[in-house]
Amino acid sequence: MSWSWDTRKAIEELVQGRDWTNQLRDLLTKSVGDESGLVGSEDLVIKICNTFSNTLSILSNSNYNHYLNELCQKPKNNLSCDGRKSEDSGESIKSSPSASALALKDRRGSYKRRKCVASRTNISSALIDDGYAWRKYGQKKILNANHPRSYYRCTHRSEQGCEATKQVQKIQDDPPKYETIYSGHHTCKNALNPCHFFMDQHDSSKLISFSNQHDLPFFSSESKEDYKLASEITYYNGSSSSDYILSPFGPSAEMSVLSADHEGFSGEVDSVGGLDDFLF
């Protein structure tokens, strides 16, 4: 696998950032009742911030700039939690298709099938609250898959025209593994304080900051279902052509991978395997 210099540089920056983050965690753990740890941690925080800044600077000059812009435009707003959710549930008794059902024929089919839309694939060990409100609109049995795929769209699609959608599918039983494919991006203003860092497009020297870390969606819980801490891998499928690693963030997260593959998600696992040099 061959990566551009930018790609390698960004990966190195992120790995360095992770290491410093781990050091910082240790320091903070130690600093409970010990002032000396706090002094060192301040320095580490600056280093870590620089690491992420450098990475994003690199990315902003790369093919991923469009995605970064997308992230930057994401709403950073208030928390409320009504992420309803449901996975495969029991059967529901359906009335048999009757004359009224047949009358639907003419009204259906006024949609276009999605094609080649940039998507992001997230693989996690548990169902994850991504901070947005989703509404389930379908579920399908997928060929050669043990579990059905659920289809969700943004709850605010009707009133705000938000086109974000996601598909969730359990892809492994033991240990459980879930694949979530996100398509489109949120244009709604009612997001539930999604976790994201964002970049100041006008001043990349101080381009990164974290929103309320207590609300990191990957570490929060979702109503109705027992959403657990999840390790995860993320793939981005956009329009450019190399693989990327992002943010192995702390011991509980495995890592995230940016992948750009127009044809679905080919090569994703291989990509992970090829990153061994950077992982522990």
Next chain:
DNA sequence: TTTATTTGACCTCG
């Protein structure tokens, strides 16, 4: 009553 989910029909694309 309102809002969300379930589920079979229907549609598009490869």
Next chain:
DNA sequence: CGAGGTCAAATAAA
């Protein structure tokens, strides 16, 4: 023609 994405009535939950 089949797989998979979407629609929308029926149903459940709040």
